[in-house]
Amino acid sequence: MAALDLIEYHPVFQVLICKACKSCFQTSISRHIRLKHNKARYTYRMLRDYEASFCRYPVITSRDQIREIQPPRSGPPIKPLQLRLDGILCLLCDPLHQPYICRTIRSMRDHMHAAHQHPKQDRPGRARGWKGRQGLTLERWLQNGAVSAPVACQSFFSGGSLVRYFPVSAPRSDQQARPGSTADTEAAGFDLRFQVEAALKEIETEEAEGGAAARGMSMLAPAPTSEQARWLQLTEWTRFLDDHPLDQVARLIDLPVGTTQRIVSGWTSGSQPADPVSDPPLAYILESLDRLLCFVYRRAWKKMGPDLHFCLWGAQSTALTETVFAAEELAAAVRHKEGQERLKGLQKSLDDKCLVFCISLLDHPLYGDIYDSLVVGFTAVLAIRETHEGKPLKRPRLSEAVSYTPHLSAIVKISQLLVAERALLAVERDEADYPAQAYS
Ligand SMILES: [Zn+2]
Numbered sequence: 001m002a003a004l005d006l007i008e009y010h011p012v013f014q015v016l017i018c019k020a021c022k023s024c025f026q027t028s029i030s031r032h033i034r035l036k037h038n039k040a041r042y043t044y045r046m047l048r049d050y051e052a053s054f055c056r057y058p059v060i061t062s063r064d065q066i067r068e069i070q071p072p073r074s075g076p077p078i079k080p081l082q083l084r085l086d087g088i089l090c091l092l093c094d095p096l097h098q099p100y101i102c103r104t105i106r107s108m109r110d111h112m113h114a115a116h117q118h119p120k121q122d123r124p125g126r127a128r129g130w131k132g133r134q135g136l137t138l139e140r141w142l143q144n145g146a147v148s149a150p151v152a153c154q155s156f157f158s159g160g161s162l163v164r165y166f167p168v169s170a171p172r173s174d175q176q177a178r179p180g181s182t183a184d185t186e187a188a189g190f191d192l193r194f195q196v197e198a199a200l201k202e203i204e205t206e207e208a209e210g211g212a213a214a215r216g217m218s219m220l221a222p223a224p225t226s227e228q229a230r231w232l233q234l235t236e237w238t239r240f241l242d243d244h245p246l247d248q249v250a251r252l253i254d255l256p257v258g259t260t261q262r263i264v265s266g267w268t269s270g271s272q273p274a275d276p277v278s279d280p281p282l283a284y285i286l287e288s289l290d291r292l293l294c295f296v297y298r299r300a301w302k303k304m305g306p307d308l309h310f311c312l313w314g315a316q317s318t319a320l321t322e323t324v325f326a327a328e329e330l331a332a333a334v335r336h337k338e339g340q341e342r343l344k345g346l347q348k349s350l351d352d353k354c355l356v357f358c359i360s361l362l363d364h365p366l367y368g369d370i371y372d373s374l375v376v377g378f379t380a381v382l383a384i385r386e387t388h389e390g391k392p393l394k395r396p397r398l399s400e401a402v403s404y405t406p407h408l409s410a411i412v413k414i415s416q417l418l419v420a421e422r423a424l425l426a427v428e429r430d431e432a433d434y435p436a437q438a439y440s
């Protein structure tokens with residue numbers, strides 16, 4: 001994957017950094033590359049495989065958590081994050097806490113006012129450079145020991161409200177830099193060039209982003225400002241379903257032809273009879289669960305296409321294998337017309353294994369792409385609508401937010417049902433004394 005070498009994993013801070021943006025990013029790897037760097041037209045499969053190659057790393061994905069990471073103060077610059085050499089560091093803040101660093105005198109003045117009750121006597125006038133009024137302000141701060149400048153600093157994010165600078169040790173050639181010295185001027189010039197380059201790149205990537213978004217939407221083509229466009233942006237269905245034919249994708253969640261019996265039969269049969277007439281919601285929920293199992297079996301076990309992305313963890317693979325083997329054993333016993341007791345035993349064993357497998361699917365740790373999870377992938381496939389008011393549509397389309405709600409509540413109910421059943425199983429297996437203890 002030499003052509004795709006854009007992302008670097010930082011093992012100490014457990015973050016993913018884009019080498020081209022010199023920054024962390026807010027989306028999944030594949031989405032980031034597709035939106036920002038897809039000039040080389042990486043295929044969906046390439047991006048998916050590249051993303052999967054990071055699956056083994058523990059990665060912090062919460063942007064707020066990443067923003068708050070405080071690297072050691074005298075540590076070297078973090079590669080490949082953008083290094084700034086024009087930071088202004090507040091020395092009045094408690095050194096035990098995160099030090100405040102910014103890159104403009106105006107921001108430092110706001111900070112001095114808000115955090116240290118400094119009067120705002122110097123109103124920002126016309127920019128006069130370091131020799132103007134603002135330069136005098138900085139000089140006074142420096143003399144009073146209120147700030148240190150310029151300092152080398154970095155931020156995990158490069159734009160918007162997520163930017164938060166932290167100090168790092170300056171690179172060797174700039175270690176002698178002091179305010180007013182030639183090294184300082186050089187450093188400022190050096191940084192200015194970087195800023196201009198960064199600004200140009202930002203414009204370029206913004207244009208690319210607009211183009212990519214437009215291409216992604218072309219599959220379904222809702223107006224870019226419509227509710228549906230925002231909904232699709234939120235769910236990322238179009239990214240996940242990519243250019244796969246929707247009618248073929250929808251076949252992945254079909255129930256097996258000619259089956260009248262529920263796949264999930266053992267659970268809930270004792271306490272709540274699944275009568276489709278008197279209790280349609282439960283029937284609907286169980287049907288959704290059946291469809292989920294069909295989807296997982298086809299994609300993860302049979303490797304049937306369309307080639308939708310997913311990532312199966314070790315425990316999930318083991319549980320899936322055990323479930324499929326238990327099912328095959330039961331099928332063989334039925335074929336050989338074995339005794340009722342034996343069949344009952346095998347059925348119970350299959351139910352339990354299937355339950356443990358479903359719980360392992362729900363327990364999916366989401367570090368990277370949300371669509372690593374087969375359950376999340378299933379929710380996207382569920383969104384494909386092939387009929388409207390009972391009539392088949394000319395072309396399948398994706399659900400709107402309003403009509404999708406029943407699917408979501410079914411999935412929430414499935415999870416509740418499975419968790420409760422798993423707690424009962426824990427008691428049965430002597431893993432817990434009573435159901436509530438199973439999750440304590
Ligand atoms: Zn990037």
Ligand SMILES: [Zn+2]
Pocket residue numbers: 090091092093100111115116
């Ligand atoms: Zn301060």
